[in-house]
Amino acid sequence: MKTAIYPGSFDPVTYGHLDIIRRAADIFDELIISVLNNVRKTPLFSVEERVKILEDATKDMPNIRIESFSGLLVDYAREKDVHVIVRGLRAITDFEYELQNAQTNRLLSGEELDTMFFTTSLQYSYLSSTTVKEIASYGGDVSGCVPEFVAELIYGKFGIR
Ligand code: ADP
Secondary structure (H helix, E strand, C coil): CCEEEEEECCCCCCHHHHHHHHHHHHHCCEEEEEEECCCCCCCCCCHHHHHHHHHHHCCCCCCEEEEEECCCHHHHHHHHCCCEEEEEECCHHHHHHHHHHHHHHHHHCCCCCEEEEEECCHHHCCCCHHHHHHHHHCCCCCCCCCCHHHHHHHHHHCCCC
């Protein structure tokens, strides 16, 4: 069985992430979406909230599992006996960071962990969780960026509506 891990902050999940999730889930037998518990970032949603949001947003997709992790991705992947990481690429600005991470992970894993990149669908190339939070914090419309229930949760966090 071919399994891949799609790690990220997902704070919160956007249509850009969901597009990558759908496409990766079509290729792999199983896709583990792993919410990174990053102590250096102050997220809008807790890890538990982000896991729950991802579960609800992907409930129609059978071969997906949502988990969370902290620490090194290579250690987590080794623990799961998974050898492929999925990441998304939006623009050249993502590339440098992603290339460095992919090469570091390959090295740290003793060349056992590869990263597979999905290029963004054009309509989502501008989309990031940060932009969505920024728009929503001013009461702007984010209905084209995230599922409706996620939009409501973001507005709730900002005390809007
Ligand atoms: P990070 O893990 O860097 O904190 P995110 O959780 O926002 O970032 O994103 C996880 C992965 O999804 C990254 O590889 C990122 O490039 C990708 N991604 C985010 N938004 C999009 C999008 N709109 N289209 C394609 N890929 C995306």
